Every structure is written in C-alpha cells, then in structure tokens.
Amino acid sequence: MTQGLSIRLFLVDGTPNGLLTAEIMNWTGHVLTGPRSKLSELVQRPECGRTGVYFLVGSDPEGGARPLLYVGESDDVGNRLKQHNRLEEKGGKDFWEKVCLVTSKDQNLTKAHVKYLESLLIKHSLESGRYKLVNGTAHDYVGLPESDKADMAFFLEQIRTVMPVLGLDFLRERSTSLRISSDEPDSPVVSTPRFVAEVPKVKAKAYGKEIDGEFYVLAGSFARGEWSGIDGGYKTLYMQLCEEGVLVGTNNGLKQFSTDYAFSSPSAASAIIVGRNSNGRIHWKVESSGHTYAAWQDQQVSAVTTHVEGSMQD
Structure with a gap:
C-alpha cells in the first residue's frame, strides 16, 4: 500500500x-x-x-x-x-x-x-x-x-x-507503463479494463484505459479525420493535437494517435475520436463486456460499497 x-x-x-x-x-x-x-x-x-x-x-x-x-x-x-x-x-x-x-x-x-x-x-x-x-x-x-x-x-x-x-500539474508524469492492475490485497477492484469507442460511419475505432484519474487513448487508435462539430468546445484541443503530431493523418482519411495521450475525462477523449462533442460516459464501452463506461463505473462504486459494508459487519 x-x-x-x-x-x-x-x-x-x-x-x-x-x-x-x-x-x-x-x-x-x-x-x-x-x-x-x-x-x-x-x-x-x-x-x-x-x-x-x-x-x-x-x-x-x-x-x-x-x-x-x-x-x-x-x-x-x-x-x-x-x-x-x-x-x-x-x-x-x-x-x-x-x-x-x-x-x-x-x-x-x-x-x-x-x-x-x-x-x-x-x-x-x-x-x-x-x-x-x-x-x-x-x-x-x-x-x-x-x-x-x-x-x-x-x-x-x-x-x-x-x-x-496546489492545482498546478505541469510536472505530473503521463503514464508510460499503462498500469492497469491493483496489487493491493484489500482492493475490491482488481483491474481496469480496456475501453473501446467506434465511429462506424467513418470506420474509426479507438482504445482507452483509465489510469490515475485520467483517461488515456492508446497509441494506434483512430479518430475522425477532421472536426465535424460546431466551433468551440473541444475543437481547439483537436486542432492542437493535430499541430503537435499527437494526431497524424492516414491514407484512409482518418487521424491516428501517434502516442498514448491522457485526457481529463472520457468525454474529452470521446470528442476527439468522434470529431464533435460527445458523452464519453456512454460512448466508451468495456471491450470485454460491451457495458458503457457509466455502467462500469457504477459497478465499481457498488463493489466498494459492498466491500465496506461487509467489513463493518465482520
């Protein structure tokens, strides 16, 4: 611990x-x-x-x-x-x-x-x-x-x-090892699953993991080739990632993540994948089960509650 x-x-x-x-x-x-x-x-x-x-x-x-x-x-x-x-x-x-x-x-x-x-x-x-x-x-x-x-x-x-x-996280490391397991024996949550988000219309598919309070889109994931939503919102971030080489163009007209990239929330990550504002809590799904991020998160909270209640009864 x-x-x-x-x-x-x-x-x-x-x-x-x-x-x-x-x-x-x-x-x-x-x-x-x-x-x-x-x-x-x-x-x-x-x-x-x-x-x-x-x-x-x-x-x-x-x-x-x-x-x-x-x-x-x-x-x-x-x-x-x-x-x-x-x-x-x-x-x-x-x-x-x-x-x-x-x-x-x-x-x-x-x-x-x-x-x-x-x-x-x-x-x-x-x-x-x-x-x-x-x-x-x-x-x-x-x-x-x-x-x-x-x-x-x-x-x-x-x-x-x-x-x-102090609210200044400019020195906070981005995860490079993509740690997904919790080795603490008393932890009721033993792993963080891989999430998937798709945009069937343009055949874009992306993978993500939640690590240390941030939502990472994994290198090799595909996003829409251009911003299709209204101005504002996450458009500035989308354009910035293109300029910095995090999102690079491909032969199939999509953008691809050249590296793992941490977002502040699943919705921020989802917006970049979809090319417009998006509710990431619904759009991201657990790869193994198909459950939405929101449903998965609710399961984690319920598991913790059950674990705590069981400990109190013991």
Whole structure:
C-alpha cells in the first residue's frame, strides 16, 4: 500500500484566493503561491528575497487548450517577479495570472542549485506536455557535484508532489507503463479494463484505459479525420493535437494517435475520436463486456460499497 504523506497548507490572509504557503515534513523546501493581483503583498514576504525557482502560469491569450508556463530562477525572486510584472514591451510577461515560488527554509539553496533545478524543471515540464512552456528548450546545467545533484533530485521530487496539490500539474508524469492492475490485497477492484469507442460511419475505432484519474487513448487508435462539430468546445484541443503530431493523418482519411495521450475525462477523449462533442460516459464501452463506461463505473462504486459494508459487519 502506498505510504501516506502530510502537506501543511497555510492561508496567509485567511482566504482561499489569497497567498498560500505549503510545506512537507522533513523537507527544507518552502512553497509560496498566489494570484498576480496579490503580487504587491507577495513580494514583501521574506521568501521573495531568497534564492529559488519560480513558476508563472496563465491561460493562453491565443485560445490554446493548454495553459502557459514560464519556469525561472533567481537569487532574488521578488526582484525578478517585479521585472516580469512590467508590460511585455518593457521586458515583462503579460500572460501570467498566478505565481508560485519555491525556496529553502534553511536558505542553503545556492545559485548553482537553482540553475540546476530550473534545467530539470523545464525538462520535466516539456516531457509532461500538460502546459505550453514559454521558455522553449531545457538548458543542460551540469555544474554541480554528484552529492548536490542527489540532493536536488530529492528536492525536485518534493516539488513534484506539492504542485498538483496546489492545482498546478505541469510536472505530473503521463503514464508510460499503462498500469492497469491493483496489487493491493484489500482492493475490491482488481483491474481496469480496456475501453473501446467506434465511429462506424467513418470506420474509426479507438482504445482507452483509465489510469490515475485520467483517461488515456492508446497509441494506434483512430479518430475522425477532421472536426465535424460546431466551433468551440473541444475543437481547439483537436486542432492542437493535430499541430503537435499527437494526431497524424492516414491514407484512409482518418487521424491516428501517434502516442498514448491522457485526457481529463472520457468525454474529452470521446470528442476527439468522434470529431464533435460527445458523452464519453456512454460512448466508451468495456471491450470485454460491451457495458458503457457509466455502467462500469457504477459497478465499481457498488463493489466498494459492498466491500465496506461487509467489513463493518465482520
């Protein structure tokens, strides 16, 4: 069974939309995040005068489906954030709506440490592909002793743990092993089935799996060759996947998934397959039984309820 973990969150001004700090026990790192509207308060915090890495996050002004992300480092984060707050024509960045900075409580992070961390963070953000990175390519920074690299590897793992809790999942790994089994002996659900979705009219057929709360369409699956629905909805995502090479054209007029791709929901995945908005809870069916995703999910909930009730009676 996976070991639990406590993360301490503190609402600095007592409101959920203000400044927030996060810490993990036995980790020297300290996380501070807040909206851009609170920047004047944030830069007054002592953390902002320390050496650290920071993230600027915002929606794509051009309407892209993925948020934008900038990863930076500085030995005076507060001063760097003031620079980023300027108008773009004056050297600033306009897109960001939220900032998150990571420093060390014992102030042992050096300029060399954060430059190395920045290179790792950019690399992992690009590999995740969940956000569109404004930085571009990763910088290879190797100017650290072996022991310090090991320390920074641990530091990075803690950052990767905290960020999703704060609603920032740009470091969250996409599943590459497609784990479908639960090896926990007490789990009433022992496996995740493979789902199938078809568009008979155009002979498109796709396969999917639900893993770690996301719905993956598997590489080799086929989708409609062009968007046929109304503008808006998932059309932007469909076009984006085509531009990024996730969906590639085929000789039969369909689009094919070049890699496994994670969607936020079965309906998002179904819409891309069908080429228009679609109820994925009905369209995706368990390959072995033909049950809809909705029926399968209801069975899982019922199985858990029965398991819990049986344990209470014992």
